Amino acid sequence: MTVSKTPRYYPAEDIKPAKKTHLVKQNPPRLRKSITPGTVLIILAGRFRGKRVVFLKALESGLLLVSGPFKINGVPLRRVNQAYVIATSTTVDVSGVNVKHIDDVYFGRSKDPSKAEGEDVFFEGDAPKAAIVSDERKEDQKKVDEVLLKAVAAVPMLEGYLAAHFTLTSNDKPHLMKF
Amino acid sequence: MPFSRYMEVGRIVLINFGPDKGKLACVIDIVDQNKCLIDAPPGQGIVRQVISFGRVALTDLTVKIQRNARQKTLEKAYADAGTLEKWEASSWAKKLASRSKRANLNDFGRFKVMVAKKQKAQIIATKLAA
Numbered sequence: 322m323t324v325s326k327t328p329r330y331y332p333a334e335d336i337k338p339a340k341k342t343h344l345v346k347q348n349p350p351r352l353r354k355s356i357t358p359g360t361v362l363i364i365l366a367g368r369f370r371g372k373r374v375v376f377l378k379a380l381e382s383g384l385l386l387v388s389g390p391f392k393i394n395g396v397p398l399r400r401v402n403q404a405y406v407i408a409t410s411t412t413v414d415v416s417g418v419n420v421k422h423i424d425d426v427y428f429g430r431s432k433d434p435s436k437a438e439g440e441d442v443f444f445e446g447d448a449p450k451a452a453i454v455s456d457e458r459k460e461d462q463k464k465v466d467e468v469l470l471k472a473v474a475a476v477p478m479l480e481g482y483l484a485a486h487f488t489l490t491s492n493d494k495p496h497l498m499k500f
Numbered sequence: 501m502p503f504s505r506y507m508e509v510g511r512i513v514l515i516n517f518g519p520d521k522g523k524l525a526c527v528i529d530i531v532d533q534n535k536c537l538i539d540a541p542p543g544q545g546i547v548r549q550v551i552s553f554g555r556v557a558l559t560d561l562t563v564k565i566q567r568n569a570r571q572k573t574l575e576k577a578y579a580d581a582g583t584l585e586k587w588e589a590s591s592w593a594k595k596l597a598s599r600s601k602r603a604n605l606n607d608f609g610r611f612k613v614m615v616a617k618k619q620k621a622q623i624i625a626t627k628l629a630a
Contacts, residue, residue: 411608482611
């Protein structure tokens with residue numbers, strides 16, 4: 322008959338060993354097969370709802386980088402969520418566009434040091450502040466749109482198409498429409 | 501008012517229902533009051549089968565064949581009668597084609613149609629005003 326001896330030493334407190342944390346694997350965000358660089362997308366929600374824009378690239382966060390082009394429909398270089406977008410089968414040639422330097426950090430909120438804390442926070446909602454567009458953004462927009470506008474001009478009626486809004490009218494059946 | 505299109509051997513029919521919907525076939529034999537045997541020349545993608553009258557629409561076209569003609573004979577009969585060309589030239593076929601074209605338009609296509617309709621309306625309006 323074996324008897325297990327109690328160990329000579331045991332700690333005063335019962336400290337459980339740390340469990341191995343379950344590391345959640347972060348996969349790169351999935352992009353719909355219908356969305357490829359150059360695809361014309363229809364934005365369904367947000368400030369630019371109904372506008373048709375050109376898709377440039379997918380960012381690491383999973384958001385889509387799009388550009389109007391700005392001259393055609395007023396949509397700047399912007400991020401858009403895949404879920405609020407219809408991908409059409411029309412594509413624009415964006416091989417000449419360089420957006421390698423644009424990522425999620427580019428769109429990050431800049432810390433505004435002039436904002437005073439405390440009482441001013443309560444008065445924020447009174448007057449809408451005009452958006453200050455940085456020169457960097459204007460430069461990038463110009464460079465990207467230069468190439469884009471040429472590609473758009475190469476296809477007949479595409480400029481008018483991108484300038485027009487997407488709307489549903491009577492007799493339109495979205496579940497039967499092919500985009 | 502007498503009937504002009506009869507269910508007979510050699511009648512060209514348009515299949516309206518089922519996996520072969522939209523295809524042209526030829527009636528080879530009549531089974532009974534409700535069913536017939538159909539077939540088509542090799543290129544059409546139809547297997548020889550019994551089909552109900554309700555699934556099929558009679559066209560104006562016929563071909564001269566004997567009962568239970570083989571596919572090869574059918575092919576020759578179609579070529580002699582010029583069936584496929586006659587069908588494509590018919591307004592029925594043209595209507596079906598335009599309907600499917602409209603249904604398969606993508607968003608850009610629909611935009612172009614909208615612009616074209618506006619231009620046409622403008623031309624008509626200026627002519628009327630003059």
